[in-house]
Amino acid sequence: MLCVEISKEKSTIPVAEIASFCKIKKVYRDAVPCEGEALKLKRLAYSRSVNDLLFSCSPDELQEKMHGMHYDDFCVRVFNAGKEKESMERAIGAVMDGRVNLKSARNEIRIFLEGNEALVCRNLFTIRERFDERRATKRPFFSPTSLHPRLARAMVNLSGAEKEILDPFCGTGGILIEGALMGLKVYGSDVQERMIEGCKENLRFFGFGAKEKDYDYMLSCSDIGESEFKNVEAIVTDMPYGRSSYTAKEQLCSLYERSFERFHAILRPGGKAVVCTNNQSFLMRYAGHFELRSLHKIYVNRSMCRYIGVFIRT
Ligand SMILES: C[S@@+](CC[C@H](N)C(=O)[O-])C[C@H]1O[C@@H](n2cnc3c(N)ncnc32)[C@H](O)[C@@H]1O
Incomplete structure (x- = not known):
């Protein structure tokens, strides 16, 4: 079983992104146990790390359960423990077996405290995408309507x-750049x-299509x-919206009505359309011949929210 550490974003997107690739077992505040292929999760936009879930227990049982657990070279990191963090990490490290290495351990044991449960995991990888380095203002051709690369990537992920x-x-090309960086044809x-x-x-700036062939x-x-x-x-x-x-x-x-008709003709049966706009009622009104899989609301500022609809072509 895997356990994904999600970002602190107050949104439905982090969990929905994981659900595009894995079967979710439970959703905690910071961690999502799920079943699936770990490598597919390297592309997640709103998650921080992917871990192997070793077991779960009550926080009080941690020292007893981890007593004698052996890793040649390891460190322990406890999440959501507040002031207790360091003392817990030290106490658990002391009952385990093997060499503690705080700088570059080959095995990082991550323990997520979620209410009355402690999820004990071994870290598989950390997701470190430099989204800010790809922001619209940092590209050679700029337009203020471009989405933040993190959201663009999440949208590609919602399509699965x-x-x-x-x-x-x-x-x-904000969405296409993220898709191409994930190895998709765009x-x-x-x-x-x-x-x-x-x-x-x-x-071209990001290394795609530099050669003619x-x-x-x-x-x-x-x-x-x-x-x-x-x-x-x-x-x-x-989609176009906003001033x-x-x-x-x-x-x-009229543009939205024509667009959804065309999307239907373009997609294969079962294909997905992930559509962003500021107008929720347009999504509901014009996507009638699609099945709505999920709808996500993103607060932008006092006068604007974005809505992302995930639709399936029936
Ligand atoms: C919100 S912007 C897309 C922003 C894009 N995600 C980016 O990263 O720059 C909408 C785009 O729709 C295009 N557009 C407007 N009407 C269109 C139409 N009838 N057919 C095709 N494209 C259209 C505009 O030229 C504009 O570039």
């Missing part, structure tokens, strides 16, 4: 895509030629209604 994604409103289109050129430049990605300049992609595994997209979004003067309700 293992092979490919399409962003038919790709803009500067396809994108946008109605503005300058966005397609800028998106290419950004993808390199088919890491495919981009085309087209209106959503003319998108020719077919049988695609997943659509992951951030600075370009819509070629089309009313948003």
